[in-house]
Amino acid sequence: MIPLSHFLFISATLFCIGIYAVLSKKNAIMVLIGIEFMLNAAILNFVAFGKYDKFNASGQVFALFAIVLAAAAVAVSLAIILNVYQYYKTIDPTRINKLKD
Amino acid sequence: MESIIFYVFAAIVLSSALLVVATRNLVRSIFLFFITLFSMAGLFIFALADFVAITQIVIYVGGVLVLMIFAFLLSNKQILNDPEPLKSKIIGLHHLPGIFVSLLFFGIIIWSLTLANTDQLDWIASSGENTLKPSDNTTHYIGITLMTKYLLPFEVVSVFLLMALIGAAHLARKEREI
Numbered sequence: 001m002i003p004l005s006h007f008l009f010i011s012a013t014l015f016c017i018g019i020y021a022v023l024s025k026k027n028a029i030m031v032l033i034g035i036e037f038m039l040n041a042a043i044l045n046f047v048a049f050g051k052y053d054k055f056n057a058s059g060q061v062f063a064l065f066a067i068v069l070a071a072a073a074v075a076v077s078l079a080i081i082l083n084v085y086q087y088y089k090t091i092d093p094t095r096i097n098k099l100k101d
Numbered sequence: 102m103e104s105i106i107f108y109v110f111a112a113i114v115l116s117s118a119l120l121v122v123a124t125r126n127l128v129r130s131i132f133l134f135f136i137t138l139f140s141m142a143g144l145f146i147f148a149l150a151d152f153v154a155i156t157q158i159v160i161y162v163g164g165v166l167v168l169m170i171f172a173f174l175l176s177n178k179q180i181l182n183d184p185e186p187l188k189s190k191i192i193g194l195h196h197l198p199g200i201f202v203s204l205l206f207f208g209i210i211i212w213s214l215t216l217a218n219t220d221q222l223d224w225i226a227s228s229g230e231n232t233l234k235p236s237d238n239t240t241h242y243i244g245i246t247l248m249t250k251y252l253l254p255f256e257v258v259s260v261f262l263l264m265a266l267i268g269a270a271h272l273a274r275k276e277r278e279i
Contacts, residue, residue, distance in 0.1 A: 002107050002147060005219050010111050010144065012214065014118055016207040021122045024199025029127060029169070033134055036165070037118060040141050043157075047150040052228040057242040061251050063145075063153045064243070067160050068258055072265035074165045078172045079272035 007048035015041035028081045028091040032074065039070045103147075110143040128170075135166050149233040152240045172273075 014037055021034025043063045050059015085091050117136045124130040138161045145154035219225070233239065247255055 002104055003220050004225065005214060006107075006111075007144070007148060008214050008219055009211070010114065012207060012210040013115055015210065016203040017115075017118045017122055019206055020199045020203040023202055024196045025122070027127060029173070030122070030130065032169075033121060033130070036134070036161075037121075037137075040138070043153070044141065044144060044148070047145050047148045047153055050150060051148050051233045052225045052231060054231050054233045054237065055242060056250070057239065057246045060150050060153050060239065060243055061246050063150065064156055064247075065251075065254065065258060067153070067156055068262065071160050071165055072262055075168060075269040076265050076272070078168060079269040082172065083272055 004048055004051075007044060011041040011044040011048070014038075014044070026092050026094065028084070028093055031093060032077055032081070036070065036074070039066060043067060107144070107147045110140045110147070113137075113140040114144060131166065131169055135162060138162050138166070149235060149237070150239060152243055 018034045018037030018041065021037065022031050025031050025034065043066050046059045046063040046066065048059075050057065050063065053059055081091055084096060088096055090096070114137055117133050117140070121130045121133045121137060124133065138157065142154040142157040142162075145151075145157060
C-alpha cells in the first residue's frame, strides 16, 4: 500500500509546476496548460483522500465533477483565446492590456 | 512490485510536467501534456479510483487534448509560434519571479503537509471498514452516491455543460458582425 502522503507530495509538486507555468509563460495556451496541471493536482488529492471514504465515495464524485468542469473551462477558454488572437494578433498575456476598443 | 510501478508513474508525471513547462515548442509541449495526463490516470488507479481514471482518459486525453490540438492546427498556425524568438539563455530573467513564487508555494505546501502528518489523521486511521480495497467495485458506490446525495449538483453540472457548449460555439464563430 502506498502511503497517503506520497500522493500529496506528488500533487504538491505538480501544483507548483502549474503555478510556474501560469506566472511566467508568454503564451496563453501554456497558461491554460498550467491551470490544467493545478486542477489535476487537486483531483489527485481528492482521489487520494477518497480512498478512505468507501461508502460515500465523496472524493471520487468530487473528482468527477472537477474533471467535467475543467473540460468545460477548456472549451470556453480556447474559444476566448481564438477571439483574442483575431483581435490583438497575439496571445501573449503581457501584451493584452486594453479593456476597451 | 506495486510500489515500483507507482513511483515510475510518479516520475513520468513530474518529469513530463517539467518538460512541458521547459520546452519552447508549443506543439511538443501539448503532446508531452498528453503523457502527463495519461500517467496521472495511472496514479488514479493506484489510489483505487478506476472509474475516475477512465474518465480522465476519456475526457482529458480524448476530449481536451484533441480540442487543443485541433483548435490551433485547424484555425491558424501563427498562433502556435512562439511570440518572441528565443533568446540564447535557457532561463531568462523574466522567469525568476515565477520560479521564486512557485518554490515558495512548494515549501509552504510541503511544510504544512509535514505539520498535518496526514498518514496519522484521526478519520483516516479509524476508517477501518470504510477503506477501499483493491477488490471493491467503486463504480457501484459512485453510482449510488451520484443518484442520491449529489443528485442536484449532477443536474446542475449537466446544465452547466450545455451552457459552456453553447457559449464556446458562439464565441468561436467566424463572422465579426454582431
